[in-house]
Amino acid sequence: MIRQFIFIVLFLLTASAAFAQDELSGRVYENKTNVFLQGVKVEDLKTHTMTMTGKDGSFTIKAAVGDVICFSVFSYKPDTVYVANLKYMQVFLDLRQNMLDEVKVTNQEIKGNAGFAPQVERGPLNSQSVTYQTDANGDYKGGVKLRVFDGGPTQKQREKAVNDKEKQKQGILKIFNADYLKKYLPITGQEMQNFIILYMPDPGTFYGETFNLVAYLNGCYEEFQKIPLEDRQSKEYTQLKSSN
Template sequence: MKPKYLILIFALFTAFTANAQNVLKGTVYESGKNVRLPNVFIRDGNNKKQITISDDDGNFAINTETGHTLIFESPGYVSDTLYVTTLAPARIQMVTKTIALRQVDITSTRQSFDAHKEYPEVYTRSKVYPLSPSSWFSKDARDARRLKKYFKHEEEERHVDEVFTVTYVQSLVPLRGQELENFMTLYRPTYAFLKNNNGESLTVYINDSYKKFMALPPGQRSLPSLPVTGKSLQ
């Protein structure tokens, strides 16, 4: 074999090895329990291009470096950070938080999250090309498609937050404090409902939901335990 080919092979091997050595793997758990958390959004605070989400079993792998900070986010849990001092497998434990109402003040200057602008490479990698098997089956492409679904879900939830606000609900029902929080969590409308109905329909929905809420036994008006479905965004 000619020397130049040997050099090329060695260079490729070195690059692959270096890349593999910069991958941090780990598992995300609910703190205090042996419950693995799927769909936890993970990003490198020092390199915005490096993002991923945990799989069905709470496992993740992300390209990073020592000295970087990883940020873990999931609805219903306190955001956690990991300062990378080693690339040894990590065990992340996320603490559940009291579900707080997310009242959003909508103004003309409020900048909404736009995943297409923030992470355009995800949408590029998620595309499927008929003559490119890697776009169908490679881990990178599959992860990109899962992230794309995650971003779509986040966008829909933000829309619900913008419409189903504390101020609006308070104007229709006499609930306040913890009772209001319980009501808005138990009867939070779906994005599909809001998309296919107008403001008048939402008013009717809230009033009907209030009647159902008040008809519940007092013990059933509290917030349910945070569910862990074990299903990822495949």
């Protein structure tokens, strides 16, 4: 009887040890830049347990020695790591081929970009009140527009506020255009234009301290893929959205 009891206890201990899993923690970075990567899927390929990295790139997942962990996120090459021990892990992911490094957007002045309108927008006779009309890409489309400023001691401040807003818009357009985003997104043509129209961020979001371009594009593209392909590639789709 005692032998049977001991055998059962040993069997239970052995079985529990065999199936026991500890926690594996670590952090995921972009290779070369050491930028924290948020929203990376972390999956144990043996147990199919999954989690996502936080804002600081950190993660914790149930795992055991001998498991294989896969790290994957949109626009980066996936990586798999064999768990040789449960020490704190640092993982570095490479951008896919032909993609640029993650851009940290700041609210500082952008200089020397000939593809966009001047930072201080002026029109005929070097006027800031009467300026040339431009399209969404900052290109001249014909005609002029009139800016009306109230007289008084705050006129210069109001002019500066308008000009600062224009600078911010140009900063956003420097990133959110088809030529730049094609290095991050596998879409072109009308589908790319629809993406830009739907997901171009406002200045408050774009210049926020926590804004991360890769994480933002990743989230937006996942939402964009939920739209039927025919609609995503239709010129009428965004026109209907704008009219609603």
